Amino acid sequence: MRLPGTRYQEHGWEQVRKLLGLCSLQAFRRIEMHQVLDPGQHAPLLDSYTDAVAAALRANARSARAEAEGNSYGESVYELSLGLLFELQAQPAFWQAFAAAVASEHARSGAFWLDAAAEGVMRKKVNDMFATLRDKVDADNYIVATGRDCSPNKIYTYRMLDTAYREISAMFTAWEQHAAQVGAILGRPLAGSPIEVRQMKSISGCRAEWIIRWSETQELFGGSPGPLHTRSKRFASLKNNPDKIAAMLTEIGDYEELSSNMDRADDWQGDAGEAVLWLEDYWRVIGESDVAESGEDDRILAAPVPDEFEAGEEEADPVAEQGDGADDAQLAAECQRADTLSLPLRYMEMARAAQESGSWTLRMLREESLPIRLAVYHKLLGASDDTYPDAWLDPATGELPTLQQLAALDEISMPTLRKRRNEAIAKLYAANTASAQ
Structure with a gap:
């Protein structure tokens, strides 16, 4: 932006x-x-x-x-x-x-x-x-x-709207994979390729009502509330003020068009959209509002390695312990699910291999599936963090898969995923409390 x-x-x-x-x-x-x-x-x-x-x-x-x-x-x-x-x-x-x-x-x-x-x-x-x-x-x-007034919060709001536009633009581009949410954003059921996909060439062509509907549908389709619909009051006024949203979108678009003559031949904006769709700040706002309501503490504290685990012991992989035939069938099923979710075909295999076998968290959650573990990290650290292995990330966003994707990978419903995730987090806090006594 x-x-x-x-x-x-x-x-x-x-x-x-x-x-x-x-x-x-x-x-x-x-x-x-x-x-x-x-x-x-x-x-x-x-x-x-x-x-x-x-x-x-x-x-x-x-x-x-x-x-x-x-x-x-x-x-x-x-x-x-x-x-x-x-x-x-x-x-x-x-x-x-x-x-x-x-x-x-x-x-x-x-x-x-x-x-x-x-x-x-x-x-x-x-x-x-x-x-x-x-x-x-x-x-x-x-x-x-x-010469106009501006605050850090207003800059933050500009950036939120810019990233929301990029998220909507990505959905429009892959509308067939996001048909239900794109239809909800446009306010009508889809019957073929929507004309808005071809018409929205820049942020200036993004409508304020699309931003509001996108935020409203994020919890249903993405697993977390959109920025206008979190418990945080930071953006609460915007969801009832489409004129203000439209004015801010227009200002971003107008200046980008005005300053585009200074660009080099390479199109950095395309790289920007592919590299990062969400900013760490956004997840922090969601995390803070969730913690404020629930009373949960989102700190992750180091804990000593339990005595029953040797320093070099690796977690038993339930897939690897099966026979070759079961192993092949499991991998084939995983590849099919990953393909359906627009993830790399061997996502589960590569993500599983990237786990640190010596980590305390992995030992504590050894009975949980990989998607549940990733959902735990998603909750505690957010969708993106410098410590995540590349194999855990969705190449399209550079972040962990959404909770909806993780639930599909685990072949469970979203409520079940959240329930197991919360139980796993409670287990981590209990183990850390016990080790501190």
């Missing part, structure tokens, strides 16, 4: 986020992280953190990720990462919010930053810090470029 003055809203953000996360984890090993518990030390700790991350960025400056294009204005991922890091020093309130989040986690879990198994927790808090800072920086630059 492009808007006047913004630099961080385009396709390169995912790589900026990952590079800053990697360098931050390296920095945390070099600075006195226990000082985060003392508010009086936050300012000098920020200086130490900035110096350490800047050094790590320079050390990684020649990596493929750092040299990748960060936006359509010619800035690299390295340049954008370094710029956002120094913005953190200029706006220390975001560092203080990060420090408060780390201190709160420490009150529950102790010095978790010393545990390599908890790196995912630290990376998520770093991601949150830079994601909120990114929107503040881009909102300020938007104001300078246009």
Whole structure:
């Protein structure tokens, strides 16, 4: 997505986020992280953190990720990462919010930053810090470029609408696989290829009512509420304000058309849509609203390896334990289900092989099927996370399959999937609580 003055809203953000996360984890090993518990030390700790991350960025400056294009204005991922890091020093309130989040986690879990198994927790808090800072920086630059008021929340709303458009566009392109939801979005049953598939060439051609109906149908077809229909009130007003949605879609489309003359020959927008359909922030909003309602805690804490498992012991694979004939039949059935869901034919086989046999979570959930385990990760970490093996991801979205897809892979209904997923999560929390006593 492009808007006047913004630099961080385009396709390169995912790589900026990952590079800053990697360098931050390296920095945390070099600075006195226990000082985060003392508010009086936050300012000098920020200086130490900035110096350490800047050094790590320079050390990684020649990596493929750092040299990748960060936006359509010619800035690299390295340049954008370094710029956002120094913005953190200029706006220390975001560092203080990060420090408060780390201190709160420490009150529950102790010095978790010393545990390599908890790196995912630290990376998520770093991601949150830079994601909120990114929107503040881009909102300020938007104001300078246009003279119009803008807030970080409004930037977030622009991005949500842009990603919603890309999701709808992908559905329209593959309308035969999504006929029921596409019909619901258009407000009529389909009788052949809908003309809107050919008419919607850009975000300017996306109608506000389509965004609202798409969000309304997400829970039924995708397993999670759409952004306008979560318990969060962030976007609640938009679902009753199609004129505002239409105006924002038009502004995004108009500026992209105006600025397209600055593009190179390659079409980065197509790559952007294929690389990431959803942003990590969106899943965080859903997760926070779910936790607020249910009282659940979505933390994943490291736990000691139970005594009954040897360090190198692997989980027994129920498919592998069957005879060759049963094995072939099972794989054939899995391939057929994956093909029906537009997943790679050997998705289940490759995803199963990518599991880490030594992981505590896998040991605790050894009796659960692979789709149930992935549904657990989907709930606790979201649809996308840096720690997921590529074999777990749907190539079309770069994320875990939807809950609807996972239920189909397991040949169970959505309510059954959710019930087994919640039972598995309860088992993890119970095991972690027992190990802490």
